[in-house]
Amino acid sequence: MRLIVLWDIDHTLIENGGVSKEIYAAAYSTLVGRPPAGPAKTEGRTDRLIMRGMFQQHGVAEPEWPVVEAALARAGAGREEELRHRGAALPGVYAALAAAAGRRGWVSSVLTGNIAANARVKLSAFDLDPLLDLPVGAYGADAEQRPDLVAVARERAQLLRGVREDVPVVLIGDTPRDVQAALVTGSEIIAVASGINSADELATAGASTVLPDLADTEHVITLLEGFARH
Template identity: 45%
Template sequence: MQTDKKLVLWDIDHTLISLRGFGRMIYGEAFLSVTGQPMREAADLTMGGTDRAMSAEMLRSHGIADPTGALLESLGGALAEAFVRYEAGLGEYGGILAGAVDALTALAGRDDVIQSVLTGNMEPIAIGKLRAFGLDRYVDFAAGAYGMDHEDRPELVRMAQERAAVKYGGPFTGVNTVLIGDTPNDVRAGRLGGARVVAVATGSCDADMLRAAGADLILPDLADTEQVIAAVLGTAAR
């Protein structure tokens, strides 16, 4: 039986918050501590990749073999440790994007909406980023999926739907799942993973790029709360 609740999966970076240079910094520290060599080049942290995929690519691009995946797991742990060292001062690197608090608050007040996250960040970093800006109160992290869960972002949608179904009952499918993000990778995740996609042009990708990727609806930002709610509920015009 289809649940009457809608699962809303928020991307974090450049959708709810924006942090300048923070990701590259902690990746650099983590990479050095695990491999013993400086990070010569980082994966593109603005295009919606997962921490698992980006970490694996960085090892490969530096000529480091990891046949057992042990280095990948160590790099994930080092990323989490690096994040903890800087979490208290996260506000120095950026802040909450316009309209995010109002949108989260409005949706949190609805009995027919479950809010969680679908993010390339590993779980402790995702929780820490939202906690640092007081946004953690609005989402159920247990119903989300994270960047070390899988390299391929569409798989994260399926994982989040399964976790939400276990906790809230009833299946979550493309009919009652909405993904909100700012990159073509977010759009791809929803299209292939089974979610309707509301894209926001608040990151490095403009509306044309998001439209070409196949977003169901595109908003300039989250500033118009009524527009955001209508987009989530499926009552907004394309």
């Protein structure tokens, strides 16, 4: 194995059309008995931190995490058609994922703040899940802070795919938190200005490679090839 590629989901691979915010609101309403006063603050946070922020904002005691995760999973279940109707796979994503999946010696998975159940819902809505090695991925239930997810994915790649400890990791994401996770863990980063953060903001956060989107498959794969250990 020569490379571990970890893709963010929301605003990197797909646009969710506001469905994510509705999932958080629905989970909160189920747990608290009333809707939140405002939308969840996401911006690259893990689901653990997003839900904690909602409870703190409203002065509500935070339930145990397994209870919160179960509520999130129930709130996200069955939303594939809604995602297809309101959202979209972003330009070039299918081709980029297919190309990465086809590279010998690469593990291509996800590093996302979403819990695993909702990550699968979002990816399957656009038929992206067969192009990713999802058991190796790191998800929002695995850690509170995004940088800690890198070690989770690396360990799973070692255990499940026999990847050596020294194989490089590349994160592909659209927020400064994706950039920070790469910098803190010594990973490579390809930042994509397809979310709310501009190319300048991502570069200021420390990303040396910033793309407007993933539309140029050849360029994306060339960049990844440059990170691969030969």
